[in-house]
Amino acid sequence: MRFIFVHGTGVRRERFDKLAPMVASGLTARFPGSELVPCYWGDVYGADLSAGGASIPGVDGTRGVAAAGPLDHEIAEWLLLLTDPLCELRVLAKVAGGGDDGLQMPGVRAAGEEIADRVAKLQGDLPPGELALLLQATGIAGSYPAAVGTVAGSSEFAGACDMASDALAVRELAAAAARAVVAQALSVAGDEALCTGDERDRLVDLVGAQLGGTGRFPGGRVAAVLGGLALRLTTQPVLDHWRAPLTTGSVPALGDILRYQTRGRPLRDYLETVIKESAEPTVVIGHSLGGIALVDLYALAAIDRRPLPEARLLVTVGSQAPFLHELGALTGLPPTAGLPPGFPRWLNVFDRKDLLAYRAEPVFPGDPRVIDHEVSSRQPFPLSHSAYWKLDAVYDRIAEEIEAPR
Structure with a gap:
């Protein structure tokens, strides 16, 4: 069994190197001998501050015109x-x-x-x-x-x-x-x-x-x-003091989403290359923004009739793809459009306490390919957004869908 794991927004190498083995352990426990292909994209396709945050007022320590007055x-x-x-x-x-x-x-x-x-x-x-x-x-x-x-x-x-x-x-x-x-x-x-x-x-x-x-x-x-x-x-000095770390600290998470929405094709091309490395039917798993990119990729490939190796199952975890489509902002689908023929079976895992997780079934009503599955980490946001990978319920449901007759 071949799995591809695509991480989500804000993840960088150090965190990914801890996350990928955790996901691999959960999957191999249910599918011994399976292969997990870790798909890391944060350094190349993620966002950073090209000018070192020079656009942020107060980041250089200069006082504003009305500071402390x-x-x-x-x-x-x-x-x-x-x-x-x-x-x-x-x-x-x-x-x-x-x-x-x-x-x-x-x-x-x-x-x-x-x-x-x-x-x-x-x-x-x-x-x-x-x-x-x-x-x-x-x-x-x-x-x-x-x-x-x-x-x-x-x-x-x-x-x-x-x-x-x-x-x-x-x-x-x-x-x-x-x-x-x-x-x-x-x-x-x-x-x-x-x-x-x-x-x-x-x-x-x-x-x-x-x-x-x-x-x-x-x-x-x-x-x-x-x-x-x-x-x-x-006071403005206090606001300036916090604005720089808050803004720069949010760049990996918020910046990745903004960059993908504007320039997402290179990431999708990279994912397509990884998927095509094997003709074997593959289970593709995307967390958060990784799920958005995978939904976009498979939707665009199906619409363009561009051949991709068969996806045995598409899994999105804590993903915003359904919400973006409801807004008419999902790159892979025109506003209000249903999933095209050739789109794979889609398991969408969400936690109600995760403010970045959304349901897919109500957005694609009557489509038997779309399955929502709710879990609970019993953690508040933002901890709930990362806790999926320590929940047996996530891996058990993935295994159940893989083994279900099609």
Whole structure:
């Protein structure tokens, strides 16, 4: 029995030299005397950074035009707000009140109640004027009313109102509430929002004005608690520090896929050469991107009526080929096309916890050549993407399909 094993995205020589013997052991245990042809392509056909990563901002250690300046503080604070729009209100609800002793005279309203009333009045239809126009222009008019309701009904806002006990605290509360409303609207809108920093600040000012305050309140207690934390997490020097290793570290995995999608023919030609080295019916096994390349190769060969030695079985493991075809992005098949005559029997192995693994049967409904088989490594992603080769269930299912009558 002849097996060909094609590795997946991101694999390089050191890892492949550990992986191939593992696959060989699993197969030879079920087919004694079989031959595994390891098909390594990472060095020649995989991606690398030809200019050493020169395109990555910060990789050379140079500081950006706004590095570690006031803009960093502002971006850091808004990153926290977009992640957790109520975070400033939560801090205000926890810190001590203002200058009085917290006792209220009978018939005198607590200072924060005025802000609560004004926030409640923001609910409903958009007010006419500049605020409504700006909400429309920034793409958040649809999320703004619900954002007001979220802030008004939150325990964080109620707690902050309870703690506001003097004029200074009320101003800070109005500013935090306005920022929370705008941050909530932007966060819900997500990619639908088209908003610059200047527009965001103007929105905060307009909402703050309706609350009787201002959208910007420098030097307050919230800034003292959150400002330093935000800056440590999100300043440009920190982003630059992580961007280079994250980008270069992702090159083998992501870069291999991008390179194959653009210039995949040399890899397919190489695989075809390896397959043609023997006329014996062969079991071809492809992991991840290796599976994509094999599906492309056999589909194109069948469509072009180009002779390839018979594949006894095509096995894809943790592969994205079905997903790419559903997108209309699979090189070997036109969008929505079925598998051509002459395409081999296809066993597609996937693990639900593997975010790079997809089902094939629903994409090719009614085609008896396509068989999905689900396994579970009981590992989260990304460990689940590599754990297949230590699962007996994978090799057992391959053996079962090989031995099944055709």
